[in-house]
Amino acid sequence: MQGVIAAFHELASAVHAVEDLKKERYPEITVYTPTPHHEFDEVLARPESHVRRWTLIGGVLGCTFGYWIWIWITRYWPLVVGGKAIVALVPFTIFGFEVMVLVGSLATVIGMFANSRIPRLTQTVGYDARFSAGHFGVWVETPPDRAEAAADLLRRHGATEVRHER
Amino acid sequence: MATTAAPFPPAADLRPNVASADVHFPAIKTYEQVDNEVINTMRPTLGWFVLLGLAILCMLVGAATWTYQIYEGLGAAGYHPPVMWGVYIVSFVFWVGIGHAGTLISAILYLFRAGFRTSIYRVSEAMTVFAVMTAGLFPILHLGRPWKFFYLIPYPNWRLIWPNPKSPLVWDVFAILTYLTVSATFLFVGLIPDFAIMRDREKNPIRKQLFATLAMGWRNSDKEWRHFARAYLFLAAFATPLVLSVHSVVSFDFAMANMPGWHETIFPPYFVAGAIYSGLGMVFTIVIPMRKFFKLEHYITLNDLDAAAKMCLFVSMVVGLAYLTEFQMGWLAGTSFEQEYWWNRAFGQWWWAEWIILVCNCLLPLSLFSQKLRRNPSWLFTLSIFINIGMWFERFVIIVPTLSHEFEPWQWSTYAPTWVDYAILLGSFGWFFMWFLLFIKQMPVMAMSEFKELIPARMKHAAGEGGAH
Numbered sequence A: 001m002q003g004v005i006a007a008f009h010e011l012a013s014a015v016h017a018v019e020d021l022k023k024e025r026y027p028e029i030t031v032y033t034p035t036p037h038h039e040f041d042e043v044l045a046r047p048e049s050h051v052r053r054w055t056l057i058g059g060v061l062g063c064t065f066g067y068w069i070w071i072w073i074t075r076y077w078p079l080v081v082g083g084k085a086i087v088a089l090v091p092f093t094i095f096g097f098e099v100m101v102l103v104g105s106l107a108t109v110i111g112m113f114a115n116s117r118i119p120r121l122t123q124t125v126g127y128d129a130r131f132s133a134g135h136f137g138v139w140v141e142t143p144p145d146r147a148e149a150a151a152d153l154l155r156r157h158g159a160t161e162v163r164h165e166r
Numbered sequence B: 001m002a003t004t005a006a007p008f009p010p011a012a013d014l015r016p017n018v019a020s021a022d023v024h025f026p027a028i029k030t031y032e033q034v035d036n037e038v039i040n041t042m043r044p045t046l047g048w049f050v051l052l053g054l055a056i057l058c059m060l061v062g063a064a065t066w067t068y069q070i071y072e073g074l075g076a077a078g079y080h081p082p083v084m085w086g087v088y089i090v091s092f093v094f095w096v097g098i099g100h101a102g103t104l105i106s107a108i109l110y111l112f113r114a115g116f117r118t119s120i121y122r123v124s125e126a127m128t129v130f131a132v133m134t135a136g137l138f139p140i141l142h143l144g145r146p147w148k149f150f151y152l153i154p155y156p157n158w159r160l161i162w163p164n165p166k167s168p169l170v171w172d173v174f175a176i177l178t179y180l181t182v183s184a185t186f187l188f189v190g191l192i193p194d195f196a197i198m199r200d201r202e203k204n205p206i207r208k209q210l211f212a213t214l215a216m217g218w219r220n221s222d223k224e225w226r227h228f229a230r231a232y233l234f235l236a237a238f239a240t241p242l243v244l245s246v247h248s249v250v251s252f253d254f255a256m257a258n259m260p261g262w263h264e265t266i267f268p269p270y271f272v273a274g275a276i277y278s279g280l281g282m283v284f285t286i287v288i289p290m291r292k293f294f295k296l297e298h299y300i301t302l303n304d305l306d307a308a309a310k311m312c313l314f315v316s317m318v319v320g321l322a323y324l325t326e327f328q329m330g331w332l333a334g335t336s337f338e339q340e341y342w343w344n345r346a347f348g349q350w351w352w353a354e355w356i357i358l359v360c361n362c363l364l365p366l367s368l369f370s371q372k373l374r375r376n377p378s379w380l381f382t383l384s385i386f387i388n389i390g391m392w393f394e395r396f397v398i399i400v401p402t403l404s405h406e407f408e409p410w411q412w413s414t415y416a417p418t419w420v421d422y423a424i425l426l427g428s429f430g431w432f433f434m435w436f437l438l439f440i441k442q443m444p445v446m447a448m449s450e451f452k453e454l455i456p457a458r459m460k461h462a463a464g465e466g467g468a469h
Helices: A011-023 A038-044 A051-076 A089-116 A144-156 B031-040 B046-072 B087-111 B115-119 B121-141 B146-152 B168-201 B205-215 B222-255 B267-293 B302-332 B336-347 B351-369 B377-404 B419-442 B448-454 B460-465
Strands: A003-008 A028-032 A136-141 A161-165
Touching (some): A136 A144, A144 A161, B087 B121, B087 B222, B115 B448, B121 B419, B168 B448, B267 B302, B302 B377
Antiparallel strands (some): A028 A136
């Protein structure tokens, strides 16, 4: 993987640089930002996060398990009280709800990890500690023949530092 | 500089990621300032060591007393028939309640886009986790054979027996464990971007490695933020009904029993309101000193305290309404048992406890109608102590008067906690504050990355000034 990484001091410069990189049809652009900004979302136009599918699947599985485990247990070890149902769905709704929340939440976090590709053992090429503080980073993955043009574009937009990385 | 892009709008026109119309931080100019000032709070001080030592001492007193109780039996704890639920169950409900404000502030106010939550939600979340950890100890302390607590968990076992799923005590196990897990997960997920900041700033190699491990390779990329924002939203959406369900389930411990003063349909919302109220009281108790000693007045502003105080006032009135409704339901129930019970609670044997809660939880918070007092941290702190006391006694008044004044006059009795009860209650505060004090010096007490959303990003025309406003 090779490309160009640029550090920006100002939000506007970074957003405009990304906008122009998109117009120049650079296929793979990643922005590093200390905190989320809608301006980058709008320029990058990424698809909707898939985390919601993990949440849905986790929630449905959890709810099903919460009901099933107690239906199975009460049938396996019935506590017979006169006139009372062995399998009582109303109280089991508490378990269905709690396990839905538990498994759904954990599935959401696992989905976030899987989609974000974390845990990651090594830092990505080009990452800089400044990007968690006050600077914005723009990483452009590009073949060597277009790298210099990308670096020029980033410099024109006011990047404080531009580096070729591989 | 030549660009084909449209002109960038001025800073005032940028859309914030969280609603920030009601929050302003004029003293905070740059992202770096947020990092530096929050990280500075993590340096241990002499006062912190003294407080931590005191908390550990209290915890050890509680642990030693528990050892004594295990040796002597539960009789050492002041139980005698018919009052077989006492300080331990009172404290269990109290600590679960404390745990509710954290999720209210971090999850429910997040969904409502209340900007003032940003500066206080991290400590509130931590408070939630430690309060639920404390609450979870009490049912175990309350067992004659505490080492068999795991019998309540349904798993295939050599005993070939299973817990009764129609018992509220088993519902409690699921509700509390789920709440603890989800709250801890919520806290941890919110901390990941801040761990990355710590990893990038830390000089000590051991701590740097620790934060690098906890950050799991987080690098603030737009893809990570996209998934993070979605996951955080769903976690908040899960935590919101969860926080309402947990104390509802705790209330079922009482409401499912056919006892005077307990068998009421109002209990679930009444318990939830009380839980949020007591949690808000504890938030004030810990946030106001922290704000002063960590010099965070420009982060946790008077506007934030004012907004939290308004919420506290509103919840106090909900709790007051619940008290009045309970009295009315008892009076109109048409049974002498209920009427006798309520008379005994308000004007008889337990009048002093009842009037403590009415004064602390209903009367004193009315002072928050005054804006001057809402913006007075000393008064808010003082009031929060009264609220904590009032809410502990609320649970006392719910539990003990019912058990000491059941249907038959020959069952009527009284209850007096022993030194064992008091020592273990003290130990629970030591346990809670030990974890909390360790937290505030090892982890950032404010969500740095989320706080930065409230600070206008640096723009071109202000590049040399370090901020654009």
